[in-house]
Amino acid sequence: MLCYPAVIILAGLLLGKQAPFIFAWLSLGAIALIVYAEVNGLINSQLSFLTGYDDLITIAIILALTAALTQILMNNLIANAERARRHETALLEAHHQLQTYTRQLEQQEQILRQSEAYLRAILDNLPFQVWLKDLEGRFLTVNEPLARAAGMPSIQTVIGKTDFDLTQKELAEKYRADDQEIIKSKSQKTIEEIMFDQGQAKWFETYKRPILDENGQVLGTTGFARDITERKQAEEEREALIKELEAKNAELERFTYTVSHDLKSPLVTIKGFLGWLEKDIAAGNTERMQHDFQHIREAATKMQNLLDDLLELSRIGRLMNPPxxxxxxxxxxxxxxxxxxxxxxxxxxxxxxxxxxxxxxxxxxxxxxxxxxxxxxxxxxxxxxxxxxxxxxxxxxxxxxxxxxxxxxxxxxxxxxxxxxxxxxxxxxxxxxxxxxxxxxxxxxxxxxxxxxxxxxxxxxxxxxxxxxxxx
Structure with a gap:
């Protein structure tokens, strides 16, 4: 008799949620036939486990409850299985999306690394010192020329430091004042200033500007510095040459005036005494003629000395003996x-x-x-x-x-x-x-x-x- 509920439960588990009722009705029919056969003497009553129609009703109730409970159990199992399937589907979808996102993230990271490598290559090959600072003046990134100029072994050793860690206090204070001015004014600044390159003071043209976010708030400062030492030296040499030329021109003007004045004096003397000599010759005054000749000779000697000295002066710096x-x-x-x-x-x-x-x-x-x-x-x-x-x-x-x-x-x-x-x-x-x-x-x-x-x-x-x- 216990095999019927077991069959009903097994049928529900194997065949689906409608099977318990089907097998319950089939079991009930089979039991009814057995009862009918016993009542009519068609089967041996010793083989029957029923004693009458009351037992049939009891069995029918048991089978119905078994079918109902099996149906409820099957509904719960099916519902749980459906939820598990949906969860599994959702997990599989999430896993797929995660894999897709991971691949995209890896691709983006690779692209970012390539972009950083390209940007780093550009920055490091620029003939300038380039930097990026936060609001406190700490270096966020720099290029190789700046790291070398600061005497640091690598870029990473510069990041996080300030100008006070890398250069003299006076220069660091000036650089910090420039940064604060740029941050306050939110404007760029171009200046020529002394900076140190591997311990050597050089002239640099420095361009500095603030870094602004989309709301116009200052995030930090950036800039680059270009070595203009050779240009400054050329400018200084040019200025020195201009001053030298101006001095030489002024000297030439004084020289021209002085020479014309000093050479004119003996010429006037010679001209004057030639006039007197002409008169003394006409008068036959020999003594006066000797006097006139003497003054003319002295004036000519003076002019000769002046010319010799001028020639000597012109040779200095132009004609030199071996040192x-x-x-x-x-x-x-x-x-x-x-x-x-x-x-x-x-x-x-x-x-x-x-x-x-x-x-x-x-x-x-x-x-x-x-x-x-x-x-x-x-x-x-x-x-x-x-x-x-x-x-x-x-x-x-x-x-x-x-x-x-x-x-x-x-x-x-x-x-x-x-x-x-x-x-x-x-x-x-x-x-x-x-x-x-x-x-x-x-x-x-x-x-x-x-x-x-x-x-x-x-x-x-x-x-x-x-x-x-x-x-x-």
Whole structure:
């Protein structure tokens, strides 16, 4: 009898949710036939497990409940299976979408890496220093030229640092002030400034600007710096050349005026005495004729001296002798021997310091420097009862400075620059053409030195100082 519910349950599990009722009715029919057969004596009652129609009703109820419970169970199982199937389908779909998204993400990452590699290649191959900073001045990224200039081993070692970590404090403060100005004004800025490239100070043209989001809020700053050291040097050389040309043009103008003025004087003298000579010849005045000839001769000699000095001045810097290494003491002694006549005539004591250093240069020209300065000192001794000229050297901040000092008539301060001009003479009745100190100045400057005079005024003597590089 228990096999019927088991068959109903098994049928429900195997055949679907309608099978329990079908098998319940079939089982009930089979049992009804068995009961009918027993009642009518068609089968042996010993084989039956029923005792009457009451048992048939009980069995029918049991089968109906079994079918109903099996149906409920089957509905739940089917519903759960349907939900499981939907969940499985959803999971499979989600898994597929996840795989698709993962592949897309990997593709995007690969594209991003390629883009970063391209951008990095461009940045690192630019001849500029490029950077990106946050609002606090920390580097977010830089290129290889900036990392090298900062002396850092790689780009990663720069990221996160500030200018205070990479350069001098004064420069870092200036860079930070520029960044803050850009952040505040939200405008770009182009400046020329000193930056350090591997510890060496160079000129850079720097372009800086803020980084703005879509709402116009500042996120940080960016910029690049281009090395313009060569351009600045060219500009400085150009400016120096312009100044030199302006100075030479001014000197040429003074030279032209001075030459025309000083050469005109002996010509006027010659012309005047030629007129007198013509009259004296007509009058037969031999004595006056000799006087006229003497003045004409002196004027011609003066003009010759002026022309010789001008020619000598023009040769300086254009025609040079091969440089030699020579002792300054030796140069001073040789020059004093060349003016020994004037020295002895005026009984001047000349003191030359021993063991003066060696210099390299055009020896004959350097002798001229000392010769003109000694001759000039002797010439302007005035009424000094114990005339003396000292030649020596002092050091100014490690630089050797040579001097020729006298205790003569001295020079007023207003003439300290003027005396080095062409044909400048403080006393018109003195010998010479006024070219000597101009020659000295030109020779010293051609050798890379400088010259100046110091004097406390008339009657206080003068000291001419000049520098000569120890190598030429």
């Amino acid at each position: 030699q290494t020579v002792s300054v003491t030796e140069l001073a002694r040789e020059a004093s021997q060349l003016v020994a006549g004037q020295i002895e005539a005026r009984r001047v004591q000349v003191n030359i310091a021993p063991n003066l250093p060696f210099v390299s240069g055009d020896r004959p020209r350097l002798v001229e420097v000392f010769q003109n300065l000694i001759d000039n000192a002797v010439k302007f001794m005035g009424d000094q009862p114990a005339p003396c000229v000292d030649i020596g050297m002092r050091e100014d901040e490690g630089e050797p400075v040579f001097f020729v000092r006298d205790n003569g008539s001295g020079i007023a301060a207003r003439y300290h620059q003027r005396i080095f001009g062409l044909f400048e003479r403080l006393e018109q009745n003195t010998e010479g053409t006024g070219v000597g100190l101009a020659l000295v100045k030109r020779i010293v400057e051609v050798h890379g030195g400088r010259i100046w005079v110091e004097s406390d005024g008339p009657g206080q003597g003068s000291t001419f100082y000049f520098t000569l590089p120890l190598t030429f």
